Amino acid sequence: MVEMDELKKELKKINTEAGKIRDLPVAERAEFGRKINERRTEILKKIAEAEKALLDVEVEEIDVTAWSGVNEKMPEFYPTEMGSAHPLMTELDRVVSIYQMMGFNVVESRQLDDEYHMFDSLNFAKEHPARDGYDTFRTEEGLIPPAHTSTMQHRVLKQYKKNLDEGKAIAVVVPGRVFRNEDTDATHEHTFYQCEGVYVSSDCNMGQMLGILREFFEKYYEQKLNIRTQPGYFPFTEPSLEFMIEKPKSLGGKRGDFLEMLGCGMIHPNVLKMAGIDPEKDHGFAWGGGIDRLVMLRYGLNDVRDFESGNLNFLRAFN
Numbered sequence: 001m002v003e004m005d006e007l008k009k010e011l012k013k014i015n016t017e018a019g020k021i022r023d024l025p026v027a028e029r030a031e032f033g034r035k036i037n038e039r040r041t042e043i044l045k046k047i048a049e050a051e052k053a054l055l056d057v058e059v060e061e062i063d064v065t066a067w068s069g070v071n072e073k074m075p076e077f078y079p080t081e082m083g084s085a086h087p088l089m090t091e092l093d094r095v096v097s098i099y100q101m102m103g104f105n106v107v108e109s110r111q112l113d114d115e116y117h118m119f120d121s122l123n124f125a126k127e128h129p130a131r132d133g134y135d136t137f138r139t140e141e142g143l144i145p146p147a148h149t150s151t152m153q154h155r156v157l158k159q160y161k162k163n164l165d166e167g168k169a170i171a172v173v174v175p176g177r178v179f180r181n182e183d184t185d186a187t188h189e190h191t192f193y194q195c196e197g198v199y200v201s202s203d204c205n206m207g208q209m210l211g212i213l214r215e216f217f218e219k220y221y222e223q224k225l226n227i228r229t230q231p232g233y234f235p236f237t238e239p240s241l242e243f244m245i246e247k248p249k250s251l252g253g254k255r256g257d258f259l260e261m262l263g264c265g266m267i268h269p270n271v272l273k274m275a276g277i278d279p280e281k282d283h284g285f286a287w288g289g290g291i292d293r294l295v296m297l298r299y300g301l302n303d304v305r306d307f308e309s310g311n312l313n314f315l316r317a318f319n
């Protein structure tokens with residue numbers, strides 16, 4: 001490469017020099033031109049040779065999918081432990097594909113968001129104490145690592161609004177990582193995963209929402225379930241509900257053992273309005289719930305902190 005750079009520099013120099021021919025007395029021009037051309041031919045030949053040499057270099061095959069170190073040199077032996085997907089990621093894929101089978105689009109949430117998407121666009125009144133309920137972290141610049149995937153609702157509504165104009169529904173789920181500034185214990189972790197659902201159409205209702213949620217949980221736990229709701233409060237839904245399932249016997253549950261799985265409700269008209277959707281024409285429902293808890297129930301796990309612990313013994317149990 002260095003050689004090639006030098007040669008090209010030289011060629012440029014010759015070309016510049018060639019321009020000087022105009023300043024010479026006519027009698028000297030022919031001789032000057034001949035010399036310059038000789039030098040140029042020489043350099044062009046060298047460049048062609050150097051180019052050929054570059055092409056002739058034997059290129060080693062690289063496996064771009066290989067783990068670190070493999071492409072550097074052939075190892076004496078291949079590592080016996082190749083790593084694996086984190087159980088939360090495997091389960092999140094399962095969650096998302098169940099919704100996809102039901103016709104939902106998927107949008108990923110982000111790991112740094114702002115006050116507007118975390119609160120304002122979700123109808124949290126300014127200075128309302130409900131803002132404190134979310135134990136948000138803040139960066140020095142005033143940004144917020146989202147405390148729930150609902151931060152994506154406003155964006156999803158705006159992005160997919162055109163569906164409504166075409167007479168179709170908005171049907172989107174949003175998996176994502178969320179963060180809360182709270183003390184950790186066996187059931188609380190500062191970093192966890194949620195999946196949000198947003199559905200808007202001209203004629204949707206709460207019955208459809210409960211149907212979708214039942215279908216989802218029955219698919220996820222691969223069995224029929226008893227469900228129950230109780231009133232809840234979220235500024236972005238009206239009415240708001242907490243959705244519960246009866247802990248299945250196969251997973252160690254007793255009759256009447258209801259577990260709260262997610263928050264849901266009919267999307268508040270203000271939330272639709274802020275995204276430019278007319279709440280007189282279109283209605284929606286939304287829900288959001290933790291993935292970690294879902295997975296813990298499925299596998300009978302009892303400490304949510306295991307997920308983020310990097311404890312290999314824990315992780316290996318899922319392979």
Ligand code: DAH
Binds near residue numbers: 234236262285287
């Ligand atoms: N974002 C709420 C939470 O993390 C859960 C939730 C409740 C999401 C109601 C929703 C909803 O979309 O409609 O506590």
